[in-house]
Amino acid sequence: MTQVLLATRNAKKLGELRRILVAEGIAGVQVLGLSDVDEFEEAPETEPTFEGNALAKARDAAAATGLPAIADDSGLAVDALNGMPGVLSARWSGRHGDDVANLELLLGQLGDVPDERRGGGFVCAAALVLPGGEETVVRGDWRGVIVREPRGANGFGYDPVFVPEGGSRTSAELDAAEKDGLSHRGRALRALLPRLRALAEG
Template identity: 45%
Template sequence: MEELIIATKNKGKMKDFRVLFEPLGIKISSLLDLSEPIDDIEETGTTFEENAAIKAEAICEKFNIPVIADDSGIEIDALNGAPGVYSARYAGEDKDDKTNLEKVLTEMQDVPQAERTGRFVCVLAIAQPGQQTIFKRGECEGTIGYQAIGKNGFGYDPIFYPTGSAKTMAEITPDEKNQISHRKKALDKIENWVKQL
């Protein structure tokens, strides 16, 4: 197989995927790497599965080749599961990582440590011409900090402490993140599919 398209415009996700796909010897391209510009795909679903399917199927139909899409986010128990599927747009349609995490920190400022639990969720959808879309889910449990710490990663990584870690997801290295992340766990479940491409 020459290359696999990941139906995303998120550069942070693509960095994760490059680390994850490298050992498999597979070249991946995002929607930003293609020779023609791709219109934004509206995420009208209310679940990670629905949105991942919308993205994967739209691009699979367009190019008639296998496509993976990632729909992901952070679920915070004290916020009844928010931001959830709205993680990218939590503070507005301009999808700004910093204002998103600042909104969460403000909403969480009076929540005690014991109630600051949450998880990252990643659902991968695999769309293939003429076949039913396949879904795989990975989750990474942790707690929400009181301030943003660390420069690595993206999104909510600077406020997320994976269970058992004294460092945020943005303080650990990309390799360390990709051993424990929701994205890695979901990808592990499709490794055999990817290898047979």
């Protein structure tokens, strides 16, 4: 069994990668989270791109643990805000991880924006770094529109105000399996599957 570290403490992210591996029939990989390994100093996310942040986190994790490490950085890019909040999505309101404050600020900033100009998309960059130094970086995009009122109790972050293209429900109204098949993170993680399958097969 090959152990791979997903550099997160977010149980939903861990669950998503584990479900994707099962769905793809990759049985030889055990996914660990940061709570499963000894603590190490994690560098702050200071890169200007999703890819840069994901790669920095994966490099730190691989170097500290000696395990193949995956890290992601994701956020919401809103067309009317010139691609912001972008890499600042988790701390858009000034407090990291305050989903309610971030949502309220975003909706306030888009208050006067007409429906036809409320396009945007979730972006996820995922990096896989092997202890030997090999690096793979991939990206997943999920386009849609930003609605005016939060809906749904699933998901986290900006999910309650994001309706995917061609859909009528917000990301927070989708069940886990539906979201895995559509989401930016699901797309990015699936792009890593050839490398993970190779690791599983030794």
